Amino acid sequence: MSKQMSHLDDIPSTPGKFKMEKSPFVHNRLRWHSSLAKLTFWSCIFLGLILIFFFRSPSSNPLPQDPSRRSLRTYNWGGPAWEKRVRSSARVRSHNGISVLVTGAAGFVGTHVSAALKRRGDGVLGLDNFNDYYDPSLKRARQALLERSGVFIVEGDINDSALLRKLFEVVAFTHVMHLAAQAGVRYAMENPGSYVHSNIAGLVSLLEVCKSANPQPAIVWASSSSVYGLNTKVPFSEKDRTDQPASLYAATKKAGEEIAHTYNHIYGLSLTGLRFFTVYGPWGRPDMAYFFFTRDILKGKSIPIFEAANHGTVARDFTYIDDIVKGCLAALDTAEKSTGSGGKKKGPAQLRVYNLGNTSPVPVSDLVSILERLLKVNAKRDIMKLPRNGDVQFTHANISLAQRELGYKPSTDLQTGLKKFVRWYLSYYNGGKKAAG
């Protein structure tokens, strides 16, 4: 190093100018030294700036800062012990049982559906990416609950095609109950990418693997009442227009219905979409109004209650989880087989869409009154204008199609359902001592 330096020191940097200097050697050495120092100095500054930029740039570390790219997380799966667990969880234990892959199994509806299927002896394997859209510890608690009844939840993302293919290699699922999604109407303005990632790209990734599976499974999946968007004709019937979504969430669910049509048409996949109407109940989602209203009423915090223009009522056709589960199971049981094999269609296949609602919309202010009575605490009501962030003024399901074809008959009113929710909430959060996330 020093040898090389001394050699470099002897060579004038600009030989042409050399002769013009009065004391060429000394002067040039000084010049050389000072320019080397300058070069080193500016290089350090430049390097420093690059490093600062690199570490502060969100793209250098996409995982914690960009939740729409959750699939970039790596999950551990595979190996003989893992395959054994997968097989055992998916094993059918009753005569004429089905074997179901439940995506979003650690979610609210996913947990209840998985438990119900397992109870009647069907084979159930869960899949969930345990993202942090809301408190993941609640998802872990649901997972523990399912584990106790023999349901294994594979940790992974529906965008991971290699994982999905592996699951179909290990188990010949007869059905897929696809509930993994980015839910929530208002969050779509904060993180639009996560909706595209889960509800569109994830759905396509799943259907691609299902279409190539041999045998192809029948698929039942969660659409949403939000697809009715700005439709004003009530009650909402499956025949009504769904081309005016009011949120990106609704648009991705509507896109899902169109994508389902395509895969049914080209590949003969049997597909049933269920339009859920504001599902609530024990083990529910903390991002939903009934859940965080409960938390905030208990904390003495004020709760924002939306109203439409001219003090118009905002109402929802709140549907209790047990009724939804019955609808899901009936959809699975009436699903016909897919007709394709090896990615090729052999004949026309079933394509269905059903409303699963309660058929009795309740104003949000009444929901709050019921919670006040059940919690024995007066809410601090903060009445505010319905924000323009995707909410619609009301939903109301016409369920006659589901009644006729699935035998769907909701039987829990909001008062009864909320009573069960509040009992669960108080015991889960230890009498309100542990705060809900």
Ligand SMILES: O=C(O)[C@H]1O[C@H](OP(=O)(O)OP(=O)(O)OC[C@H]2O[C@@H](n3ccc(=O)[nH]c3=O)[C@H](O)[C@@H]2O)[C@H](O)[C@@H](O)[C@@H]1O
């Ligand atoms: O059924 C559906 O299609 C949808 O139901 C819910 O969406 P949403 O009905 O908006 O449920 P909440 O967020 O719990 O809101 C319930 C009601 O409370 C109102 N609300 C919400 C939040 C708030 O701070 N204040 C308030 O008054 C809403 O406007 C709405 O009328 C779910 O979050 C969606 O994932 C689902 O697809």
